[in-house]
Amino acid sequence: MRWLLRRIGVSLLLVWVVATIVFMALHLVPGDPAELLLSGSGIAPDPAIVEELRERLGLNRPILVQYGDFLGGVVRGDLGTSLVDEYPVLDEIALRLPRTLELILAGTLIAVAIALPAGTYAALHRGGVFDRVASGLAALLLAVPVFVVGTLLVLVLALQLRWMPAGGYVALAQNPGQHLTLLALPALAIAKGLSAVVFRMTRASVLDALSRDFVRTAHAKGLTPRRVLVHHVVRNALTPVLTVLGLHMGTLLGGTVLVEYVFNWPGLSTPLLRAVEARDYPMVVGIVLVISALFLLINLAMDLLYAALDPRVRAA
Incomplete structure (x- = not known):
């Protein structure tokens, strides 16, 4: 329990750090943030409109007061209102985030269902035809950009x-x-x-586990090859695979933009791109904060899986 509380505390601390960095980003940019937000067309904005925006965003107050209000809004779940369509940022994220998460979850399930058994089989038959073909295909998939694959799938x-x-x-x-x-x-x-990343990591991890003394000991005890594979080899090989999987699942939160664009999938990419183009500061900040928090949540979930697979992690 102490280990779990420590991990949750670290995650909350990192969320605070990310929120602070996002807040300071607006104020570290040279010039008046309100003017920068309104100068997207290249024409100097009306001073009255700039002052109105500064009042609306609270930019005319001391920076510590702004920071306190910002953190208070984050804690309450109030991420502000879009400057473009006057729509609450949290409502827009709540509408579109499940679609992006569904896409990431479906892609992850497909990748794991294919790559985990394929990587294990390739390791068990190292140097065979399947191993060489699958390893070459994995290298090819890593080299081809996702938008190229998406376009080819459509064509x-x-x-x-x-x-x-x-x-x-x-x-x-x-x-x-x-x-x-x-x-x-x-x-x-x-x-x-x-799938290419999970395949390569699974293959390497299984090969490493097969060379360990505890596997040779399990065989010497007379355990069946299937039992050795499932309870000793695969279980010990899963920890580094979960590490890579967790990192890449978090990366996919910000990397689905091109996929959603190619397939016209209405996830978070649409409001994010629109907000960046329109300099809709509250919308950009809200989406970045949510993506960062989810990235940390995914890594916390992976830590819990490590602990379930390897009790030594809880004692670390």
């Missing part, structure tokens, strides 16, 4: 073969079958790079 599976729709979105409650069909191609694009 081949959607436009040429007409097996899948090219893109779009339908709510799960409205039409479950069509929703899953529309989810398939972007999830495959997401799984592309992650």
Whole structure:
């Protein structure tokens, strides 16, 4: 329990650090933040409009007061209002974030379902045909950008073969079958790079576990090869795989922009890109904070999985 509380405390501290960095970013930029936000067209904004925005964002108050109000809003869940459409930032994120998380989760499940058994099999048959082919394919997948894979999936599976729709979105409650069909191609694009990483890490971890003394001891005790593989090799090989998986799942929170754009999937990328172009400061800050907090939450969840797989982690 003490280990868990310590990990939660560290995560909360990191959330505070991220929130502080995001807050200071606006004030460290040279010039008046309100003028910068309103000067996107290259034309000097009206001083009256600048002053109105400064009053609206609280930029005319002392910086420590602004910082306290900002942290208080974050704690209350009040991330402000969009400067573009007057829509609450938290409501916009709550609407679109589940779609991005669904896409990431689907891609992760596909990647793990393919790469984990493939990496294990390649390690058990090191140097064989499957090992060489799969390793080469993994290297190729890592080299090809995700937007290229997404475009090829649309051209081949959607436009040429007409097996899948090219893109779009339908709510799960409205039409479950069509929703899953529309989810398939972007999830495959997401799984592309992650599956290659998980495959290579699984293969390396299983090979390392196979050379350990405890595996040779398990064989010497007369345990069946299946039991040795499941309870000794794979279980000990999963820890580094989970490390890589957690890091890449967090990275995908900010890396689905191109996939969502290619497949017209209405996740967080649309309001984020629009907010950056329009210099909608509250929306950008809100999305960055939520993505950062989720990244830390994913890593905390991975730490809990480490502890479940290896009790030595709890004693560290």
